Amino acid sequence: DAADASSPLEEQHAGAGAAVSALPSNPKLFLRRYQGTWVLETWVPGIVAIQRGAFAPRRGDVVLASAPKCGTTWLKALAFATMSRGVHPPGAGNPGHPLRRANPHDCVPFMEKLFAAGGGGIGSRVMDALPSPRLMATHMHHSLLPASIAENPDCKIVYICRDPKDMLVSMWHFSRKIRPDLEFSDLFKAACEGRCLSGPTWDHVLGYWNASKASPERVLFLRYEEMLRDPVGNVIELARFLGRPFSPAEEAAGVAVDVVRLCSFEKMKDLEVNRAASSGSAGSSPLLRGVREGAFVNSSYFRRGEAGDWANHMTPEMARRLDGVMEERLHGSGFSF
Numbered sequence: 001d002a003a004d005a006s007s008p009l010e011e012q013h014a015g016a017g018a019a020v021s022a023l024p025s026n027p028k029l030f031l032r033r034y035q036g037t038w039v040l041e042t043w044v045p046g047i048v049a050i051q052r053g054a055f056a057p058r059r060g061d062v063v064l065a066s067a068p069k070c071g072t073t074w075l076k077a078l079a080f081a082t083m084s085r086g087v088h089p090p091g092a093g094n095p096g097h098p099l100r101r102a103n104p105h106d107c108v109p110f111m112e113k114l115f116a117a118g119g120g121g122i123g124s125r126v127m128d129a130l131p132s133p134r135l136m137a138t139h140m141h142h143s144l145l146p147a148s149i150a151e152n153p154d155c156k157i158v159y160i161c162r163d164p165k166d167m168l169v170s171m172w173h174f175s176r177k178i179r180p181d182l183e184f185s186d187l188f189k190a191a192c193e194g195r196c197l198s199g200p201t202w203d204h205v206l207g208y209w210n211a212s213k214a215s216p217e218r219v220l221f222l223r224y225e226e227m228l229r230d231p232v233g234n235v236i237e238l239a240r241f242l243g244r245p246f247s248p249a250e251e252a253a254g255v256a257v258d259v260v261r262l263c264s265f266e267k268m269k270d271l272e273v274n275r276a277a278s279s280g281s282a283g284s285s286p287l288l289r290g291v292r293e294g295a296f297v298n299s300s301y302f303r304r305g306e307a308g309d310w311a312n313h314m315t316p317e318m319a320r321r322l323d324g325v326m327e328e329r330l331h332g333s334g335f336s337f
């Protein structure tokens with residue numbers, strides 16, 4: 001695609017508004033096409049900055065990767081609670097746990113959003129100040145990641161995917177908060193054509209699927225529906241993968257269960273901070289406070305938290321069509337939804 005920002009000329013100008021505005025767009029969804037993927041227009045400069053080396057890797061980095069509306073918020077909470085359990089016990093006896101005062105997005109930042117903010121300076125400052133091992137998140141396709149993440153033996157990636165039908169319904173509800181006129185049928189059509197946020201969805205999943213097959217010790221591939229079915233088993237696996245397995249004493253004390261309870265949909269949705277009609281969290285770390293801009297209030301990240309809600313929004317015909325598109329694109333990969 002000649003208009004992608006992958007040419008040297010466009011690279012030179014990328015980051016400047018002019019270069020972003022030269023990329024193909026899907027204005028209805030605030031998207032730009034960048035290196036074969038559809039990304040949020042305002043995040044393009046951050047992606048370019050990261051690709052150009054603005055992100056300085058550190059041993060032990062953990063990147064949580066997902067397409068939007070696939071369980072990112074939940075994964076951020078679970079990974080944060082698991083990694084920090086030594087300092088912040090997740091049990092009910094610790095009412096001051098950061099996740100009881102702050103939205104998960106204020107505990108684990110999106111890298112490309114950080115590097116897009118304030119000319120990129122905020123990104124480096126926040127990243128440098130995060131304590132090791134650092135936890136960060138991205139919606140980037142695997143193909144967009146710099147080698148400092150994708151090929152770094154000291155960096156682990158945890159990916160979460162979700163049935164694209166539920167992802168789409170979730171995305172529609174979310175997008176309507178800032179675009180009330182968005183018709184579900186328009187979003188559906190865009191998704192089938194690969195032009196929705198983080199599309200093409202099949203490429204997003206395949207990139208991480210293939211990476212997890214090639215390097216299972218560096219890329220953990222999770223499914224939202226599997227996590228709903230067996231959250232504790234998945235948290236135990238997550239802890240093991242991150243090099244922080246639950247000790248027999250922790251297992252006996254039910255620490256993994258505590259993590260799951262702390263991060264459960266019902267608990268998180270009911271927290272004052274996540275009910276509040278505000279973005280950002282008063283209780284978040286001073287580092288991340290104020291970094292999130294205010295388009296979406298905290299409550300928008302918690303809707304139903306179930307599998308199968310697509311049936312309330314799609315006809316069987318639509319479901320067959322989207323399933324068919326996915327099957328066709330994923331054929332031969334060894335992966336299916």
Ligand code: A3P
Nearest residue numbers: 069070071072073074170264265302303304305
């Ligand atoms: P629904 O809109 O289907 O309810 P993301 O975090 O990637 O933006 O995804 C949001 C989806 O995850 C929403 O799905 C939301 O309700 C669900 N979700 C948020 N927190 C969750 C949690 N703690 N457990 C399970 N699902 C959660």
